[in-house]
Amino acid sequence: MDLETTYLGLRLSSPLVPSSSPLCESLDNLRAMEDAGAGAVVLHSLFEEQIEIDALSLAHYLTKGTESFAESLSYLPQPVEFRFGPQEYLDHLARAKQALGIPVIASLNGCTPGGWSRFARQLEQAGADSIELNIYYVPADLALSGPEVEARYLEIVRDVRRSVSLPLAVKLSPFFSAPGHMAKRLVQAGADGLVLFNRFYQPDVDLDELDVRPRIHLSTPQTMRLPMRWIAILHGRIEASLAATGGVHTHEDVLKMLLVGADATMLCSALLKHGIGHLGRVKADLIRWMEEHEFSSVSMLKGSLSQKSCPQPDDYERANYTKALTGYHVKL
Numbered sequence: 001m002d003l004e005t006t007y008l009g010l011r012l013s014s015p016l017v018p019s020s021s022p023l024c025e026s027l028d029n030l031r032a033m034e035d036a037g038a039g040a041v042v043l044h045s046l047f048e049e050q051i052e053i054d055a056l057s058l059a060h061y062l063t064k065g066t067e068s069f070a071e072s073l074s075y076l077p078q079p080v081e082f083r084f085g086p087q088e089y090l091d092h093l094a095r096a097k098q099a100l101g102i103p104v105i106a107s108l109n110g111c112t113p114g115g116w117s118r119f120a121r122q123l124e125q126a127g128a129d130s131i132e133l134n135i136y137y138v139p140a141d142l143a144l145s146g147p148e149v150e151a152r153y154l155e156i157v158r159d160v161r162r163s164v165s166l167p168l169a170v171k172l173s174p175f176f177s178a179p180g181h182m183a184k185r186l187v188q189a190g191a192d193g194l195v196l197f198n199r200f201y202q203p204d205v206d207l208d209e210l211d212v213r214p215r216i217h218l219s220t221p222q223t224m225r226l227p228m229r230w231i232a233i234l235h236g237r238i239e240a241s242l243a244a245t246g247g248v249h250t251h252e253d254v255l256k257m258l259l260v261g262a263d264a265t266m267l268c269s270a271l272l273k274h275g276i277g278h279l280g281r282v283k284a285d286l287i288r289w290m291e292e293h294e295f296s297s298v299s300m301l302k303g304s305l306s307q308k309s310c311p312q313p314d315d316y317e318r319a320n321y322t323k324a325l326t327g328y329h330v331k332l
Contacts, residue, residue, distance in 0.1 A: 001287045002297035005039065007241045007264040008130045008167035008193045010103045012039030015258060015298055016283060019245050019266035020045050020107040020132065023276065025084065030096055030104075032276045037283035040103040042132055042266065043096065046089045048110030051119050086119065090126045097127035105130045105169070108160070111137035113152065117159040120166075130167040133160055133191075136198060137173070146177055153182075154189045161190030169193035169243065173200065174226055183230075184238055193241030194234070195266070196227040218269035223247030228260055235261025236308030251285035258298060261306040 003014040017040045018024065018033045024044045033041055084092065089106075096104045106128040110116055120131055135156055139149045157170055168190060174197040176182040183194055204215040224247030231242050244257035245266035254265045270278055295301050 001290055002299070003039075003283075003286070005263055005298050005302070007040065007243060008105075008169055009241075010040065010129055010167065012103065012264065013037075014039040014283060015254065015262070015264050016279060016286075017042060017105075017243070017264045017266045018271055018276075018279065019268040020134070021268045021272060023271060025092070027092070027095055027099055029276060030100060033279060034100050034102050036276055036279035038102060038279060039264070040105055040129075041096070041100070042105040043089075043093060043107055044084070045107040045109035045134055046084070046086065046119070046123075048108075048112065048114070048116045050084070050089075051086050051116040052114075086122075090122060093123065093126045093128055097129075103129035105132050107132045107134055109134040109136060110156065111135060111152075113155045113159060117156055118163045120160045121163045124164045124166050128166060130169060130192075131160065131164065132169045132171055132195060133157065134171040134198065135173075136200070138200065150176065150182060150185070154185060157186055157189040157191055167192040169195050169241070171195035171198045171245070173198050174230070175200075179230055180233060180237075183234055183240075187238050187240045191240060193243060193263075194238075195243040195245055196230050196234075197246060199223070199246050218273055219247045219249075220269075221247050221249050221253055224253055224257070228256060231257065231262050232260035232306045235303050235306035251282050251289060254282060254286055255289060255301070258302050259305040261303040261308070263302070 005012050005015045007017075014037050016038055018038055020042045022044060023029045024041060030041055093104065093106055104127070106123040108117070108120055108123065108131055123131055133156070135153055137149070137152065153172070157168070161168060170186050170191040170193070172182070172186065172194060186194065199219065201214065201216055203212050205211075206213045224244070227244050227246050231244055234242060241263045242261060243264040243266055244262040245268070248254060248257060248265050248267050249270040257265045267279065267282070290296070290301075
């Protein structure tokens, strides 16, 4: 069975890609992922704050106002919270490249234009096959307009693009007013691929402590509906690779994403929940389904259910919406 696919110009032996997570901090885990059938791996993220702290450019802000505004420091990341500094990350990347025979994708996480984005050049020099740019930004400033938010994203992408010649993927938010148009602009700014979508973690309220707590909830297969829709819309309409992330747990989820046009399918929550060995089970089930349905390669099924041939995607989406609502019947 030919599971080969092309993502960001890289040849992958399979479309199964473990996405950025704490599992990727261990070289043994990365080897296990390759053995289980991963076509590539995305390393855990290196954060903008780590790079800035390492350069001592945040030293002033980490101490300013401690006398009268000590509680404000809780909003800034503390250096001890990061298990990997920039140099440790580069060393880990270099060791991963030596140990693995599959593409190694570095992950750079930030939200503001600045010098941190030029660290991408060091990732390239350390041997990364590609860089995934994770722009995690919640625009809580009510004075900030939609176009200004979009301009920030585009400026960051251009900064990184100027720094490296490597293939560049952008992991973006689904919360733009026109995601399709934004996707096109990101490609024009220098992105070679898009990862759909970034999951924004929502805080919770602790009723006992009367405090806000960060909560991480692993995805469920229902999460995949949103990226699946937009991959189906974008496939064949933009000159970029498309990766699906969020809610990919089983071989059925992988197949659905491939059918609508994904070049790669990224797994995170499923591996955190079931272990790295789950990847091998997904691969085996994927092959079994393809054999039963007489598909000899991933390329044969990729994009066959996308909206590429649909002349009016807006009308198609509206028709599906009305059909879903009018076709639902309640049994009492």
